[in-house]
Amino acid sequence: MYQINEFNEKAALDNALADKVAALLSQAIETKGKASLAVSGGSTPKGFFKALSQKTLPWKKVTITLADERWVNIDDDASNTKLVHEHLLQNNASEAKFFHLKQGEALTDETLTDLNLAAKSSLLPLDVLILGMGEDGHTASLFPCSDEIQTGLAQDNPNALLKVQPKTAPHQRISFTFSSLIKSEAIFLHIAGAGKKTVLNKALGKQDILEMPIRAFLQHPQINTQVFWAE
Numbered sequence: 615m616y617q618i619n620e621f622n623e624k625a626a627l628d629n630a631l632a633d634k635v636a637a638l639l640s641q642a643i644e645t646k647g648k649a650s651l652a653v654s655g656g657s658t659p660k661g662f663f664k665a666l667s668q669k670t671l672p673w674k675k676v677t678i679t680l681a682d683e684r685w686v687n688i689d690d691d692a693s694n695t696k697l698v699h700e701h702l703l704q705n706n707a708s709e710a711k712f713f714h715l716k717q718g719e720a721l722t723d724e725t726l727t728d729l730n731l732a733a734k735s736s737l738l739p740l741d742v743l744i745l746g747m748g749e750d751g752h753t754a755s756l757f758p759c760s761d762e763i764q765t766g767l768a769q770d771n772p773n774a775l776l777k778v779q780p781k782t783a784p785h786q787r788i789s790f791t792f793s794s795l796i797k798s799e800a801i802f803l804h805i806a807g808a809g810k811k812t813v814l815n816k817a818l819g820k821q822d823i824l825e826m827p828i829r830a831f832l833q834h835p836q837i838n839t840q841v842f843w844a845e
């Protein structure tokens with residue numbers, strides 16, 4: 615299921631999403647003493663990150679991570695870790711903890727196993743998940759072009775994370791699996807621009823999740839993905 619929340623301009627969208635996420639994180643902290651948030655990279659979220667970073671909440675009790683990461687050095691401009699440190703882990707949110715997906719030099723099977731164990735024990739299920747969407751309907755690093763897409767979307771995949779080698783985007787990736795992301799308490803799809811609305815309408819028009827992986831979230835019968843969109 616999904617619900618579309620439309621805004622007249624991106625600043626209003628970013629502020630509304632930041633308000634909503636701040637409230638959900640505060641609620642999780644009140645309920646269980648901690649909260650976890652996974653965000654996506656790309657160009658869309660910078661304004662949202664800045665707005666969220668300025669919110670007043672017990673940030674020391676929040677752990678932030680990424681829905682996916684490019685396996686590059688964290689000082690590389692392509693790094694989502696760099697993006698989050700420069701735009702979200704600032705201001706009040708600088709007190710939050712960060713769970714690094716990019717750990718070590720090579721993404722070896724051993725590294726992946728260690729990350730899976732750590733994510734499952736200290737992070738999952740997520741309280742709040744912010745997804746982006748590419749023009750091809752990928753989300754996180756669940757790319758339709760990748761050989762790993764069926765594994766990445768498998769509802770019974772016991773793993774939290776997987777390696778992905780997209781064919782239409784640069785860099786080896788590490789991504790949370792659909793099976794781990796769909797268990798998030800609250801899921802948002804954050805998109806902006808007319809082009810992304812066209813992609814969203816295409817995603818809503820058919821069922822094939824291998825063609826457009828974002829469909830696996832939008833058409834899930836129990837999970838209500840909140841789409842936040844502005845022109």
Ligand SMILES: O=C(O)[C@H](O)[C@@H](O)[C@H](O)[C@H](O)COP(=O)(O)O
Pocket residue numbers: 654655656657658659681682683684694745746747748752753754755
């Ligand atoms: O690592 C990444 O690139 C993201 O996690 C990816 O899933 C992103 O959210 C979409 O590609 C949308 O990116 P834009 O916001 O740049 O359109």
